[in-house]
Amino acid sequence: MTLHIFNPSHDEALAAHTAHYCPSRPARQLAHALAELPLLWAAEGDVCLRLPASGGTEGVEVPDWTAVERIEPWGWDRHIVGLLRRLGAPERLLPSDERLCALRRMSSRETGVRWAEGLHVDDLPGVVKPRAVFCTSTAAAVEAARAMDGRAMMKQPWSCSGRGVWPFADDAACRRRIDKAVRLQGGVEVQARCEGLLDAAMEFTVDADGRVHFEGLSLFTTAPGGAYGGNLTAHPDRLRRTWLDCAAKAGCPLSETVLETLIERTAARLEACYGAGQADETMRYVGPLGVDVLGAREGWLPYVEINLRRTMGHVALAVGARFSPDRPPRLLRVADDGLHLDEWDEA
Structure with a gap:
């Protein structure tokens, strides 16, 4: 059988990149409330892991690991792997740390x-070529945004649903935010705003x-x-x-x-x-x-x-x-x- 896990904190966890990260309270509550969401696509006989709203492992109903053939979370990251290890999951069911790092790079x-740069759409009526660059310094990010007439969105490498994404402003506050993203996550995406x-x-x-x-x-x-x-x-x-x-x-x-x-x-x-x-x-x-x-x-x-x-x-x-x-x-x-x-x- 497959063990399904709804871990909506996945995008946050990719940014944190540590097993010792604590998901935000809304993410923990959502994971607990919608633990059985994967039953919508699960096969007969599959089970779901319900995590407590605390984000810990207390009171978790641990499955029979000998019966679990694979684990399918919402997304793989160091946090969910660390949690599964604390619950006794065998290594045969878990991705290696090398694999987790590769998944993070891909994400x-x-x-x-780079994917968008190679997408050919110039001959498609009604479709516009995306304008986006990834910058590893604040100066490069500001220059890229100015080249887009200042109409740009700044995006941290691992972010979603409006978090870690903000409109460019040619001021000190925006540069400080870019500085922080470069220091903690290695850069920012600068995307032309439509x-x-x-x-x-x-x-x-x-x-x-x-x-x-x-x-x-x-x-x-x-x-x-x-x-x-x-x-x-x-x-x-x-x-x-x-x-x-x-x-x-x-x-x-x-x-x-x-x-x-x-x-x-x-x-x-x-x-x-x-x-x-x-x-x-x-x-x-x-x-x-x-x-x-x-x-x-x-x-x-x-x-x-x-x-x-x-x-x-x-x-x-x-x-x-x-x-x-x-x-x-x-x-x-x-x-x-x-x-x-x-x-x-x-x-």
């Missing part, structure tokens, strides 16, 4: 920038042979500061139609043909950078991943960030697979008391 925005109209993503899985498979599209909401709000969920066919309809209504239309070509090129580029195209198998990723994209007034930006882990887009796809094709889309939200399916106004 960095520095790698994401006028966003629609938050979306493309969800994939990389298999053990390094082949990339497209799982589906994702539409989600965010707060003004970038914090995650919720995901649209529907039958896959209905979700695809809704995705294109929403793009047209928002003012960033995309044709079915261009969308399909963009999906194919995104998958091919992912395979080249994270899958079978990597000659060094230790630098290959295996598992679910998501590419956040943005419908903007300038056109569709095919790269905002890459999440080398399961995403809420994957969760929404798992829920939507249970919908009938004629059932209206719903807004899937997560809260301390579980999942919520709210009505969604298509207008």
